[in-house]
Amino acid sequence: MEKQVIAKAQKAREAARKLAYISTDIKNDALLAMADSLLKNTYNILEANELDVREADKNGLSRALIDRLLLNQARVADMANGLAMVASLPDPVGEVESMWTRPNGLRIGRTRVPLGVVGIIYEARPNVTVDAAGLCVKTGNAVVLRGGSEAIHSNTAIANIIAEAATREGLPDGAINLIETTDRDAVNVMLKLNDYIDVIIPRGGAGLIQTVVQNATVPVIETGVGNCHVYVDRYADLEKARRIVINAKCQRPGVCNALESLLVHQAIAAEFLPEMLDALKAAGVEVRGCERTRAAADWVKQATEEDYTNEFLDLIIAVKVVDNLDEALDHIYRYSTKHSEAIITENYTRAMRFLNEVDAAAVYINASTRFTDGGQFGFGAEIGISTQKLHARGPMGLKELTTNKYILFGDGQIRE
């Protein structure tokens, strides 16, 4: 098993050397050929997927998990469309972001180049195989994919199809690699291959991400954990506030930019909360609150320290009434995972204070936290949402899969 992982990573490293300076035309042709090949081989993909689904059924996987695993004609078409869309985006590689001339005549440019070899470790959804490979091809990175064992047949079929199409269009052999063993130790081997892999991006639940962060010696871009707050200020437009809270909590509760804790200024709590809590209840949300929240509705459960600390990723919300803006800022400083935080207020100075003082990837005034997303930001594509500060923070698009290289044009300059 270890040999297979190392061999694939080595092959990726060799491919990366050539991929780094391959033209955008060839990369786009490869993406379109990959899309075409997925459509043409839909039947084979669905056949492989059926094996995974049958296995999952036999192993008693939850309905939700099986739904994430399941492919059909429309979902395969979506994957192909995704590749065509990535082909249509501008290529960040080769962009000269700035160029200047030093007093000695030396011209220095800062240009974008691929990272090299990107490792992606992910869970059930087989579409990640296509999405991640597409973004890596576009940015000239070789990719080593390691999907969940539940999707092994689907992922193997998909990876073979797109890798074959990519090579046919002129990408080096080894540009797209899937670790085909389901041995769990394969992940641990990948995490230590500093000589062959430049960065690892885990995509999945908190457990997967923590395993990767704790054990990797390869640099990691951490994604995904969002304990997001909405603070309803005393000067909020309460109607706007209710609409935003319902949207941020309910539109898709299982994702990282969904609302987890609601903070309410005490001066408007009596006016705001009863209707807000009723609306949450009507939307099927379980509410856990502080004493002052429970004074507004007796059916609200008592919130614990844990409720304020962890993501629910479900139709559950923690609510707290705070004395003032300072207490809201302190609460967010203490519990925030620095993903997405919002204030609802009509007061300019308080809005700007929140914007300046809250440290997070995305800080909102009067909008739903659900917009923290590469697509919603207008990036065209997204490889994940970084919750760390180094290299990339917030939604990561194509540019975040590149690094810089300085290019220097001299005519014999030496240093005095």
Place this chain on the structure above:
Amino acid sequence: MEKQVIAKAQKAREAARKLAYISTDIKNDALLAMADSLLKNTYNILEANELDVREADKNGLSRALIDRLLLNQARVADMANGLAMVASLPDPVGEVESMWTRPNGLRIGRTRVPLGVVGIIYEARPNVTVDAAGLCVKTGNAVVLRGGSEAIHSNTAIANIIAEAATREGLPDGAINLIETTDRDAVNVMLKLNDYIDVIIPRGGAGLIQTVVQNATVPVIETGVGNCHVYVDRYADLEKARRIVINAKCQRPGVCNALESLLVHQAIAAEFLPEMLDALKAAGVEVRGCERTRAAADWVKQATEEDYTNEFLDLIIAVKVVDNLDEALDHIYRYSTKHSEAIITENYTRAMRFLNEVDAAAVYINASTRFTDGGQFGFGAEIGISTQKLHARGPMGLKELTTNKYILFGDGQIRE
């Protein structure tokens, strides 16, 4: 000891919260007050430094090491001038790099914010205490400094002086912290404080850097190792080539951007090498070469695999005659640490091929590798030279001590 390290890092974390949105005016005032205070306390600093130097003498430290440790009035003045210079640079914090409006009216801006708490682990030179603290103050980062035990008295005196001046001007207590114990385990404690330290930058020899990279769970920015090549092409201006080689090798051989291996195209080896090798010999450089190099001068020693692999950081050079540009590119691909690489040629197509195909932080045409440096690049200041690909690559200026935060201005937007 562990308690002291944790307490300082905690204090830094608390200070960082306030530092993040302190005005540039206050930060600049603090930098100028720090400079002023260093000058006023020159006598105290030199007194403390004398203790370190005496100790070093007693312990039999090398003359070179003691010289790096030694302070005098001029060196203290240099440190103060450095702080005044940093005060004069533009502040990257608060810069809105781009801002756009989405179709739904949501306005999204990408702004620069401090990283938070920066840990610096360094060796003998006490001036790093001032340089690093100054760059961190300017960028709104709290800093936890851990210097070498040889400089403990100097570093303690300096840190107390500048921290006091900074607080006097309104920076939060805890903005500048020095670990005052010389216990070696203090480093290991620092390396694991993910809750309090956002990034660690090691500055020193390869041993120190490897210790940090291998043991840190806090993200690290790797600096410094440069196995740099100059390739003299068959179409090189040989006079230019000789001047650049001597400069890159001899101007300051102990630094990371100095030349370590010279590659020479076989077609011009007979014409180029004898004079080149004589010039290196005259400059006191020991030459280790391949068979074909030794054919040009019998006094050249046989180069080993190790000579091509490691940095000499000394007046020693490895030389290899290559058949063609491809062999040069292969050699560099195999041995380069991706720091600084140069081609000397008058041929446009070959120059551009080298520029595109060599993967390094800085790739040069017809200039000395010694220019890979924040000052020489025109950045005004430098915290180090990154040899990794994530976050920062090449000389790191003030901007590399910041990260981004997205700020979103809405008027009630919710996601459909």
